[in-house]
Amino acid sequence: VMLSPNYIRTDKVQAESFPDAVVKASKATSDITSSTARSLLTLLGNVFMGKGTGSQSVSGPIGLIKQGSDVVSSAASGRDIAAVVGFAAAISCNLAVVNSLPLPALDGGQLVFVLAEGLIGKKVDQKRQEEINALALFLLLAFSLNTAVGDVGR
Known part of the structure; x- marks a missing residue:
């Protein structure tokens, strides 16, 4: 799942040295990641406030292929x-944000389960963890199917 980026223009950045390139690349990565996180929070806020589904700003694999093809062309x-x-x-930044x-x-x-185990002092029951994972996986698959249908409709 990817939030649709805006590729109207790209800026070329010239680094003076390798350390300068690392700093500039890190800043660009941070900017892309924070922009993705802000977009995701806005999308989720709009969905929970009943201001729409956000389906226009979310792309799945089909939409990513189309966007990638447009960018390459x-x-x-x-x-x-x-x-x-x-x-x-x-x-890459999008995947990092969504995966977290x-x-x-x-x-x-999985990090939430580890933190919960640390807070309660014992492992979360394996069967309960599997049930929660199964439900979450079902919801993610339903969301992915909805996204794919939206991609085909565009």
Whole structure:
């Protein structure tokens, strides 16, 4: 699942040295990640407040392929690889943000189980954990199917 990025323009950044390149790349990564997190929080807030489903700003694999194709096509016509690299970076940052959500089927959810075990001082019952994971996986699959249907409809 990816929140739709805005690729109207890409800025080329020239680094003076390798350490400068690391600093600038880190800042760009931080900017993309925080923008993704803000978009996700806005999307979730709108959904919970009944202001829409947010389906227009969420893409699944089908939408990602279309967006990637558009980025590569525009980059090839202008011979600009920066847009392709930026798109790949956005996908990577997006996956990091979504994977860190506290949903049991994702890494963030597993972290919640570990934190819960630390707080209560004993392991969460394995059967209970499996039930929670199964329910979360079902909900994620339903969301993915809904996203795929939205991608095909666009």
